[in-house]
Amino acid sequence: MLLTHANLATFDSNVPYGLVPDGAIWIDGASIRWVGGMEDVPEQASAGESVDLGGRLITPGLVDCHTHIVHAGNRAREFELRLGGATYEEVARAGGGINSTVTATREASEEDLLRSALTRVDALISEGVTTIEIKSGYGLNIESEIKMLRVARRIARDRPIRVKTSFLGAHAVPVEYSGRPDAYIDEVCLPAMAIAAEAGLVDAVDGFCEGIAFSEEQIRRVFEAAKALGLPVKLHAEQLSNLGGTRLAAEFGALSSDHLEFATEEDVAAMARAGMVAVLLPGAFYFLRETKIPPIEALRNHGVAMALATDCNPGSSPMTSLLLVMNMACTLFRMTPEEALAGVTLHGAAALGLNDCGKLRSGARADLAIWDVEHPAELAYRIGFNPLHKRVFAGAM
Numbered sequence: 001m002l003l004t005h006a007n008l009a010t011f012d013s014n015v016p017y018g019l020v021p022d023g024a025i026w027i028d029g030a031s032i033r034w035v036g037g038m039e040d041v042p043e044q045a046s047a048g049e050s051v052d053l054g055g056r057l058i059t060p061g062l063v064d065c066h067t068h069i070v071h072a073g074n075r076a077r078e079f080e081l082r083l084g085g086a087t088y089e090e091v092a093r094a095g096g097g098i099n100s101t102v103t104a105t106r107e108a109s110e111e112d113l114l115r116s117a118l119t120r121v122d123a124l125i126s127e128g129v130t131t132i133e134i135k136s137g138y139g140l141n142i143e144s145e146i147k148m149l150r151v152a153r154r155i156a157r158d159r160p161i162r163v164k165t166s167f168l169g170a171h172a173v174p175v176e177y178s179g180r181p182d183a184y185i186d187e188v189c190l191p192a193m194a195i196a197a198e199a200g201l202v203d204a205v206d207g208f209c210e211g212i213a214f215s216e217e218q219i220r221r222v223f224e225a226a227k228a229l230g231l232p233v234k235l236h237a238e239q240l241s242n243l244g245g246t247r248l249a250a251e252f253g254a255l256s257s258d259h260l261e262f263a264t265e266e267d268v269a270a271m272a273r274a275g276m277v278a279v280l281l282p283g284a285f286y287f288l289r290e291t292k293i294p295p296i297e298a299l300r301n302h303g304v305a306m307a308l309a310t311d312c313n314p315g316s317s318p319m320t321s322l323l324l325v326m327n328m329a330c331t332l333f334r335m336t337p338e339e340a341l342a343g344v345t346l347h348g349a350a351a352l353g354l355n356d357c358g359k360l361r362s363g364a365r366a367d368l369a370i371w372d373v374e375h376p377a378e379l380a381y382r383i384g385f386n387p388l389h390k391r392v393f394a395g396a397m
């Protein structure tokens with residue numbers, strides 16, 4: 001299939017957006033065979049089916065590299081409480097917060113979890129998302145953590161989307177282990193990780209390093225176990241305070257450190273040295289009415305790649321729009337529309353350790369989003385408007 005007369009945001013050259021005006025993409029099976037300007041289309045490419053896109057924009061299929069999209073129930077009641085004055089941490093410490101979603105998720109059947117997650121996944125797909133990361137972390141016992149990860153794998157079978165899973169057993173201390181976080185790590189988190197990894201359900205290991213979750217020392221034990229299993233790590237760090245999580249993640253050569261509102265320049269320098277990606281989550285920043293902005297300027301200065309994701313979860317970011325995330329990144333964090341689009345393509349892929357997507361180039365997967373816009377800046381500019389024309393997943397439109 002040959003896609004013709006499109007503007008291409010390739011992210012594969014040094015011009016802004018890697019833009020190729022009036023370009024074409026030749027798709028062969030599930031991958032891209034050739035990308036370039038209309039005047040250079042190889043003769044062979046014109047032999048098959050050809051689709052004239054009439055000046056539309058093609059970007060890499062979007063990558064949502066940080067989600068908790070598998071979960072049961074919702075936290076609208078907690079939203080009301082917070083509007084009444086309670087803070088996110090107060091709600092969590094009073095037994096609400098993550099633990100209330102844990103109760104609902106433990107009670108839900110695998111079918112119910114799948115059904116509710118698919119409604120959210122479909123919202124992402126309708127905006128051109130072709131790769132999504134999904135975390136466990138609302139089971140917090142062996143059986144329910146495995147259940148969540150199985151549901152995550154089933155999503156990739158039921159929908160045309162690629163799924164990378166992260167084991168997030170170290171998300172919160174469940175009520176039955178209240179005050180005994182170390183026992184929880186030893187008796188539940190580490191055994192669940194080993195069983196899930198053995199079953200092929202884990203692509204990476206994540207944790208939440210925070211006062212309401214786990215200490216640097218506890219996360220270190222989780223990372224050591226992940227390393228022994230040969231799994232890459234990443235971390236929720238510096239979201240509500242600075243506990244040194246990012247520097248720990250850097251020490252383990254983590255894929256990414258995520259949130260980062262309270263990260264310092266020193267943390268950023270450690271990320272740069274370790275080649276990590278910064279995953280910024282403006283939805284959570286917005287929904288929790290955070291006022292401390294992640295160190296964007298330091299990340300730029302140190303050359304740390306900035307990815308953006310929904311953090312789709314019922315407590316701190318109940319959102320299913322990467323387009324809105326892009327707008328928020330620009331309005332709230334003062335990122336540029338180019339950085340925003342790179343954050344949900346090129347750098348989102350890097351945050352998942354993927355180099356076969358997130359760019360339009362020969363040899364990459366044919367995962368594309370085709371938009372009814374003229375210029376790529378329009379994607380971050382509009383609020384609550386979805387200009388997706390068509391989506392191509394593994395070469396299929």
Ligand code: DI6
Nearest residue numbers: 098208236284313314315316
């Ligand atoms: N940070 C977050 O923003 C989510 N998890 C985390 O570690 C929130 C999870 C929740 O509130 O349910």
Ligand code: FE
Nearest residue numbers: 066068236311
């Ligand atoms: Fe998260």
